[in-house]
Amino acid sequence: MTLEELKYPIGKIDIPEQITKKHIENWxxxxxxxxxxxxxxxxxxxxxxxxxxxxxxxxxxxxxxxxSYDSHHNSYMRFKWALTENEPVIKAYDEKLWAKLSDSKSAPILPTLDALKGLHAKWVYLLQGLSEEELQKAFIHPDGNKRVTLQENIGIYAWHCQHHYAHIEQLMIREGWK
Structure with missing residues (x-):
């Protein structure tokens, strides 16, 4: 496999210009x-x-x-800010530095998997209740002052889930563990 295929096993993110209700449901x-x-x-x-x-x-x-937990927790908060403030500038974080912290490098995974399940249950409940108007609300990402709508962010995080799942699954296949 090439480095690009290892980095992006499902390809780079590609959010359609016209996001349909079906896209949102699938994501x-x-x-x-x-x-x-x-x-x-x-x-x-x-x-x-x-x-x-x-x-x-x-x-x-x-x-x-x-x-995955750290990123998705940050994203959940971004939804809350966008729903309660007018196009807030969100706080970015340095994921590479976070990954070097002890809770990322050596902590057991079971508490994180449990936390991820709880977070996603709450997040999905929020997402399923969003109106068409709320889906158009947005936040500003400080990297490039990019405006991101909530419907786009749903797609981004659906991709993010699949992206990291594929990282692990592809390694397991290469190593003969799956």
Whole structure:
């Protein structure tokens, strides 16, 4: 596999210009299933296997799992801000530095998987209740002052779920663990 294929096993994100109700429904379904599918995928991995990076120079499986929670928690908060403020500038975070913290590098994954399940249950409930008007609300990402609508962000995070799931799954296939 090329480095590009290892980095982007499902391809780079591609949000359509015209987002339909069907897109939103499918994306919310992806977000809803992710924690359970991830737990099923990694439940039998040993601590040694969790320390294997999905690619050379990439994060370990453990770090990818903890990153998923950190990233999705930040995204959930961005939805709340966009729904309660007028196009807020959100706080970005340095995911690479967060991945180096002890809770990302060495903490057990089960509490994080449980937290991810709880977070996604609450997040999906929020997403399913959004009106067409609310889906058009937006926040400003400080990297490039990019305006991101909530409907776009649903697509971004559906992709994010699949992206990191594929990192782990592809490693497991390459290693003969699956």
């Amino acid at each position: 919310i379904s992806d977000i809803e299933r992710f924690p359970h599918e991830l737990e099923f995928l990694v439940r039998e991995l040993s601590d040694n296997q969790l320390e294997i990076p999905y690619r050379e120079g990439g994060w370990t499986i453990r770090q990818v799992i903890h990153h």
